[in-house]
Amino acid sequence: MIDLTEDQLERYSRHIILKDIGVEGQSKILEFKVLIIGLGGLGAPAALYLAAAGVGTIGIADGDTVDLSNLQRQVIHFTADVGKRKVISAMEKMKAINPDTNVVVYDEKLVAANIAGVIKDYDFIIDGTDNFPAKFLINDACVMGKKPFSHGGILRFEGQTVTYLPGHTCYRCVFTGPPPKSSVPSCSEAGVLGAIAGMLGTIQAAEAIKYAAGVGRLLVDRMLVFDALKMDFRTVPLSRNPRCPLCGENPSIRELVDHEQPACDIRRK
Amino acid sequence: MKITINGKGTAHDRTDITLAELLVINKVAAPHMVTVQLNGGFVAGDKYESIFIKDGDEVDFLYFMGGGR
Numbered sequence A: 001m002i003d004l005t006e007d008q009l010e011r012y013s014r015h016i017i018l019k020d021i022g023v024e025g026q027s028k029i030l031e032f033k034v035l036i037i038g039l040g041g042l043g044a045p046a047a048l049y050l051a052a053a054g055v056g057t058i059g060i061a062d063g064d065t066v067d068l069s070n071l072q073r074q075v076i077h078f079t080a081d082v083g084k085r086k087v088i089s090a091m092e093k094m095k096a097i098n099p100d101t102n103v104v105v106y107d108e109k110l111v112a113a114n115i116a117g118v119i120k121d122y123d124f125i126i127d128g129t130d131n132f133p134a135k136f137l138i139n140d141a142c143v144m145g146k147k148p149f150s151h152g153g154i155l156r157f158e159g160q161t162v163t164y165l166p167g168h169t170c171y172r173c174v175f176t177g178p179p180p181k182s183s184v185p186s187c188s189e190a191g192v193l194g195a196i197a198g199m200l201g202t203i204q205a206a207e208a209i210k211y212a213a214g215v216g217r218l219l220v221d222r223m224l225v226f227d228a229l230k231m232d233f234r235t236v237p238l239s240r241n242p243r244c245p246l247c248g249e250n251p252s253i254r255e256l257v258d259h260e261q262p263a264c265d266i267r268r269k
Numbered sequence B: 001m002k003i004t005i006n007g008k009g010t011a012h013d014r015t016d017i018t019l020a021e022l023l024v025i026n027k028v029a030a031p032h033m034v035t036v037q038l039n040g041g042f043v044a045g046d047k048y049e050s051i052f053i054k055d056g057d058e059v060d061f062l063y064f065m066g067g068g069r
């Protein structure tokens, strides 16, 4: 266990006085390594809260630049950041909140060819991506690499999240593969209430911190779904699917692949 | 018969409803965008037509949500 400095004892005092966390839990958080894939609506709040919480190393992966239309929900990016690399914009805010946090930048899209090499250095992965191919790739890489991760998805006024631990229900147990392209909501249907992203991204951050500190019960083998229009929250129990193409009885997926499917972009692409 | 859909109790006069019909009754417009759990177990998409819902069944529709940016 690492010794906390006077400054750290004060900075993290509201964690430390939680009897479930204490100095011991905070020490674990300070030594923990989280990778956030995607610095959008989910990754932005997750990155802010994880930096504030004192997570020792936070990897951030995104190959995009900040766009004006991002600012409605991606709270880590400011108006003056439009046009800047997202990883740089995010790193500046994270370091400003907590200079102790080691931020590792991956200014690239994670794909089948590079994802395994990146996630191997981390204890927990947060999926903050906006498209099915990326979500399945993260699931497959984490299941194959035996890495815990948080799946998150949002659409319009709704969100869903599941935490994966090795040996438990994976994303492909629930959804065997990406939906047909024709079924994916068109751009005009795929808006999202900005605050929903914050609600879900902070749940993902809380799961990472709980896992780091070893406290509580994670969203493992259950999916949290919420509908913010009705402000209705529900957890649906899940169990491993024997027909899962990845972790089932007769798996058909043995290597990582890049599924094709362009993400919705209202302005272009 | 009484069945629970997405955690909420619902009553149905008919007793010969297939899972496929239940999707229609519940206005699931795009069956490709939903996974169905029946009494805690995932149901393969090609079984929707042949599975009849029984009194007391618990059905969950889990929707694809691909957003995050």
Ligand SMILES: [Zn+2]
Pocket (backbone or CB within 6 Å): A169, A170, A171, A172, A173, A174, A240, A241, A244, A245, A246, A247, A248
């Ligand atoms: Zn699985």
